Amino acid sequence: MENFLFSAGGGNEIGASCYYICLKGRNFLLDCGIRYMYKRQYPSLNELTNLMTMDTLNDLDGVFISHGHYDHNGALPLLASKLKNEKIEFMCSDLTGKLTEIQLNILKKHQEIKSYAIYEDINIERAIEKIKGYPTNERIDKRDYSFYFIKGGHIPGATMVYLEVEGKKILYTGDFSDIDYPLTPRYFIPRNIDLKNIDLLLINGTRAFNNEAIENKRRLKREINRIFGGIFFEGRILLEVTQINNGMEIAVLLNNHLDEKTWDKGDVKIYIDEAMYQMFQVVCGEEKFERIMPLSQLDMNSKEKHIIITMKGNRFKFSNYTMKYFSYSLHGSYRGLMDLILKIKAKKTFVVHVDQNQERKGDLVKELQEKGYDGATYIENEKIYEF
Structure with a gap:
């Protein structure tokens, strides 16, 4: 298998978002978060080395963080503790980098909020050292791949990740929003980003089963x-x-x-x-x-x-x-999910970050099929999905 997705967390759940992408032989991790309310707090990082594409996590070519929420960045200290390759960066927008540093310091065992104190201080410091901020809407060229961070809405600094390797293109939305808030405008994809012939759209579908019109x-x-x-x-x-x-x-x-x-x-x-x-x-x-x-x-x-x-x-x-x-959510609306998927019409769309046990007042994938697009699929954790 040359191109596939493996969800170490955050697939058929909201929490512990962590998506491994093998793209043209390159290894990428999209987000690395924790769960809030379950005994199994961390994503299945150890399972990644059983996929036959990496000997260890040190074989990762890139780690991208979409935004500063703990279910997307809270497991970075755990990941950092497993890495010996100093060249591996935790890449994010400049603002997300600054916010993540503050957030991770809250997780130190010696902080005042006991319910958030889950890491030894040294692991926090290792994670912070690996954070690398990049500008949004600007092409970044690495040795074997290129990427853009695209403003995603949802919270300040949140981005989508547009990743290209040898002509293969994926777009990971992170927790985007199509609604304006006081501190955070809705997502915006500039014209210089080519949305044609996207091989994979990995979209966070928090509202995939909720089509209520009330915002x-x-x-x-x-x-x-x-x-x-x-x-x-x-x-x-x-x-x-x-x-x-x-x-x-x-x-x-x-x-x-x-x-x-x-x-x-x-x-x-x-x-x-x-x-x-x-x-x-x-x-x-x-x-x-x-x-x-x-x-x-x-x-x-x-x-x-x-x-x-x-x-x-x-x-x-x-x-x-x-x-x-x-407790409230700044995620994209059901209609916003629908519009973005139909605008891109990727060869395949994987819908993640979905609580598949919630009460269903709608069904995003089913409605997409009714509208003539049958490339969307809900995924489950710890299964392989080719694209």
């Missing part, structure tokens, strides 16, 4: 409106999130909501975790959000009205707060 963005705005309505503002609210990037988006949405309203109950401050604030500064640059500040600046004895946004697992530090858990 997640609208749901999120409704939740924010509820925060400020009715029972709110005795003064203190604690919002828990599972992703730093989600926390940043919520902070901006809250800030914008407050700026648009006239309040007779005084100003409202928004305090966010220190690591979240570090990432916020990287993303926003010189843009100022005066009411958003690091949690370290909060005076716990202050009577000011404020909102805290913190990572899940930190609630035990706070009392006398109205608590709310925020």
